[in-house]
Amino acid sequence: MAENTSDRRPPFGVLLVTGSQTHQENYARGFAADSRCRLIGLTDEPDVPLRRKSLNLQLAAELNVPLLEDFAVAIVRDDVDIVCVCCEPERRSRVVAAAAAAGRHVYIDKPMTTSVDSARQMVDAIQRAGVRSQMFSLVRSPVAQRAKEVVDSGRLGTLYSLSCELMFAKGIAGTADLSQPRQEEATAGNFTFLDSKRELFCVGLYPLVLYQWLTGAAYETVYGTTGNYFFREHQQNNVEDFSSLLLRMTNGVEGTIFVGRAGWSSHPSHGVHQIRLTGSEGSILLDAYRPRLEIFSDAPPFQQPARPHPEDPMGFWSSTVQENGIAPKESWWPVASPQQSDMACFVDCIEQDRESDVSALVGARAVEAILAGYRSAAAGQPVSTEAFPPEPAGSL
Incomplete structure (x- = not known):
C-alpha cells in the first residue's frame, strides 16, 4: 500500500x-x-x-x-x-x-x-x-443550511417528520405514453443511460442524504412507488421519471420524499425544491426559491431546445447544454447563495483531519434506502433496510 x-x-x-x-x-x-x-x-x-x-x-x-x-x-x-x-x-x-x-x-x-x-x-x-471520503450532495445549498439551523435551534420541539419535494426542470417533457403504466422490478440492470436515468437513484439521493445530515439517524423501513409521467426516453429504457418514498428512521422520525424530472418548461428556474419540517411545537416550509428576485424585462424568455442534444436529451451535463445553445433561465434568482462549495468543504476536512459530514457511509445508507425503495415499489408494501454499522463518533 x-x-x-x-x-x-x-x-x-x-x-x-x-x-x-x-x-x-x-x-x-x-x-x-x-x-x-x-x-x-x-x-x-x-x-x-x-x-x-x-x-x-x-x-x-x-x-x-x-x-x-x-x-x-x-x-x-x-x-x-x-x-x-x-x-x-x-x-x-x-x-x-x-x-x-x-x-x-x-x-x-x-x-x-x-x-x-x-x-x-x-x-x-x-x-x-x-x-477521508465525501460524496457530493446538496447539503451546502442555502435551503439545506436553513433547515439545519431550524432543526438545531430546537424551536420546532421534538422533530416528528421531514418532507422534501425535489423535481429537476430539465428535458423535453410531455412525450410519455400515460396509457402504458410501468410495473417496477425488485432489482435493476442498468441505472443510467445515454438518454435517461433512474430518477429515484439520481434525484432521490439528495433528500436521503439530507435527512441523515439533519438527524444523524439512518433508515429502518421504506415504502416506495415509482411512475412514468413525463418522458418517452425513460419508458423506453424501463426506468422511472418520478418516485415517492415513505421512510421511517432509526430515531423514530418519519420522512417522505417526492422526486423526479419534469422538463425544462415545468419551472421558472431549476425545479421545485421544498423542505417541510414538523415538530411537537410547530412546522415550517422552506423553499429554495423564497426569498427570490423576480426579473421582468424585455429580454427574450427562456426557450427549451427545439431538438434535444443527441447525446444528452435530458440536459444532464454542462458541456452538452452549452453545445445545444440552451441559454440559462433568468427570471428567478434566489437571494441566497452557498457560502462554500462542496469541494472546499471536503478540503477543509482533509486540512483539519476530521470526518466529512457526508462520508461514504452516509452515501452507502442512501444507496440502501434507494434500493429498498425499488423493492418496495415492486412488492407494493414496506420493506426493511439492511443495517449499516454506525458512523464513527463525531462524524455527524
Missing part, C-alpha cells in the same frame, strides 16, 4: 477519474477554484470504451491537464492527495477502493454505487485505509 497522505499540507494534488459528460465537468473546476488545490491530471481504467476515452481526452484538454493513461500508476503518484471519482456508478466501488488502498482521500460522485454489497466494500476499503 502506498504512503497515506493524511499528514500532507496544501496545496493538495487532485487526480480526476473520468472526464466529460459526467459531473467531473463541475467537480474538477470546483477543486481548481480552491487555492489549496492543484489539478494533477485525468485518468481512468484502461479498458473503458473508445467513446469514454475520447470524452476523457476532451475534458483533460479543456482543463489543460495531462491525460494519464495508466490508472494504477496515476493513483500512487507522489503528488496526488485527492482522487475525484466520477466514473459510472457500476464501477465506482472498485475505483474508490483502489484509490483508498493507495492512501488517497476520495471525493465521490453521487450515488456511490448500484448495490449494497459494493457500497459496503467501498466503505470498508475507506475505513481500512484511514483516508
Whole structure:
C-alpha cells in the first residue's frame, strides 16, 4: 500500500477519474477554484470504451491537464492527495477502493454505487485505509443550511417528520405514453443511460442524504412507488421519471420524499425544491426559491431546445447544454447563495483531519434506502433496510 497522505499540507494534488459528460465537468473546476488545490491530471481504467476515452481526452484538454493513461500508476503518484471519482456508478466501488488502498482521500460522485454489497466494500476499503471520503450532495445549498439551523435551534420541539419535494426542470417533457403504466422490478440492470436515468437513484439521493445530515439517524423501513409521467426516453429504457418514498428512521422520525424530472418548461428556474419540517411545537416550509428576485424585462424568455442534444436529451451535463445553445433561465434568482462549495468543504476536512459530514457511509445508507425503495415499489408494501454499522463518533 502506498504512503497515506493524511499528514500532507496544501496545496493538495487532485487526480480526476473520468472526464466529460459526467459531473467531473463541475467537480474538477470546483477543486481548481480552491487555492489549496492543484489539478494533477485525468485518468481512468484502461479498458473503458473508445467513446469514454475520447470524452476523457476532451475534458483533460479543456482543463489543460495531462491525460494519464495508466490508472494504477496515476493513483500512487507522489503528488496526488485527492482522487475525484466520477466514473459510472457500476464501477465506482472498485475505483474508490483502489484509490483508498493507495492512501488517497476520495471525493465521490453521487450515488456511490448500484448495490449494497459494493457500497459496503467501498466503505470498508475507506475505513481500512484511514483516508477521508465525501460524496457530493446538496447539503451546502442555502435551503439545506436553513433547515439545519431550524432543526438545531430546537424551536420546532421534538422533530416528528421531514418532507422534501425535489423535481429537476430539465428535458423535453410531455412525450410519455400515460396509457402504458410501468410495473417496477425488485432489482435493476442498468441505472443510467445515454438518454435517461433512474430518477429515484439520481434525484432521490439528495433528500436521503439530507435527512441523515439533519438527524444523524439512518433508515429502518421504506415504502416506495415509482411512475412514468413525463418522458418517452425513460419508458423506453424501463426506468422511472418520478418516485415517492415513505421512510421511517432509526430515531423514530418519519420522512417522505417526492422526486423526479419534469422538463425544462415545468419551472421558472431549476425545479421545485421544498423542505417541510414538523415538530411537537410547530412546522415550517422552506423553499429554495423564497426569498427570490423576480426579473421582468424585455429580454427574450427562456426557450427549451427545439431538438434535444443527441447525446444528452435530458440536459444532464454542462458541456452538452452549452453545445445545444440552451441559454440559462433568468427570471428567478434566489437571494441566497452557498457560502462554500462542496469541494472546499471536503478540503477543509482533509486540512483539519476530521470526518466529512457526508462520508461514504452516509452515501452507502442512501444507496440502501434507494434500493429498498425499488423493492418496495415492486412488492407494493414496506420493506426493511439492511443495517449499516454506525458512523464513527463525531462524524455527524
